[in-house]
Amino acid sequence: KKGDNTSKVFVEKAMSKVIYNMISDNNKCHGKKLSVVKVDYGDVSVRKTLRENLKCKPFSWYLENIYPDSQIPRRYYSLGEIRNVETNQCLDNMGRKENEKVGIFNCHGMGGNQVFSYTADKEIRTDDLCLDVSRLNGPVIMLKCHHMRGNQLWEYDAERLTLRHVNSNQCLDEPSEEDKMVPTMQDCSGSRSQQWLLRNMTLGT
Template sequence: MCGGNLEIATCSHVGHVFRKSTPYSFPGGTSRIVNHNNARLAEVWLDQWKDFYYNINPGARNVAVGDVSARRELRDKLGCKSFRWYLENIYPESQMPLDYYYLGDIRNVEGKNCLDTMGRKSGENLGMTYCHNMGGNQVFAYTKRQQIMNDDNCLDANSKNGPVKLVRCHGMAGNQAWVYDEIDKTIKHVNTGSCLQRPDSSDVNLPLLRPCNYGASQQWIMESDFKWQANNRQEDR
């Protein structure tokens, strides 16, 4: 971002010697120090994508960042490029979506539970459980490409009655294209025209894909609306 280079020395060797104990302390605990440092980095370098980081790691949002004005001034003085430039040109394979309308948990109106990856891998079923407000497996981005993604997996369905699976995002729409309607709050699968529905009693952790009836079981709330992306929503579609 600031004109430097990252080089890979293919024959290099790196070693790390771990001590039995550290000679210094971590005031407030290790996690507080790590979150503090990461939050400062996010505030200085990630631009609008800091919200993406905070939603995935909500613990970092609550720490005192301190004064970062000197670091921002240094960034300006060095003429550093934007984080968007970095994602587009240096790290296009990043799991951070370039353009997204929503970021956060996706809650069902009727059951108050949230979509959840349950820690599952690509090719496995999407899950659903109680909303824990801790980010992680329950953070989904609704992107400009009409993907609903968590990390590098997207919601995917190949038939009108599902199942809805987590499949590595390919960016080619098809089975991974979804439309969220802010008025009726449905999440509709573009290819099949079916709507995402909360689980039934046969498996309380398995979201369904069913013909749209616009009832409460098919109504969803996407928590976060980032206006810097959403202002151009209609034009983008």
């Protein structure tokens, strides 16, 4: 009946279980764009065990053989949240489109708009958009990935935890007081506000 969304919730939970059981041990990103990743999908331990016993293929196999047209990059160092050490907030595309600023928001651990990949080409990607900086002190804009490096080339220092934009030689930093919803670009100082943790999506996190 109208207003009764019990069936909708049941379907979303079922879909969530399917998605999370399609995720592999290495590259877990099947459900990142779907709203169902926000649903409590219940206990999937039995299905995880079944997947292991059946020796299911990894997610990379799915990308290469089943969905080669996917916008998800094949080679990446990390695929998941990018968390600021100082603020404990995560980069978030906020559902924005091309030519808009990337955002930052409280980390929710549910994928979706907070899934970013740091690729083998040293891009920071959200779907087919890359973080792009065209001048000193930003802003950090999401533009179509052009694979020509330039304004979209970032160096991640795994020891210092910094994301340095090569062209500007500045580092990704926490938001300013003027706008607390977008990260900034500042001269690299090694401060905690310029430290970022790149985490891969995993079950149970």
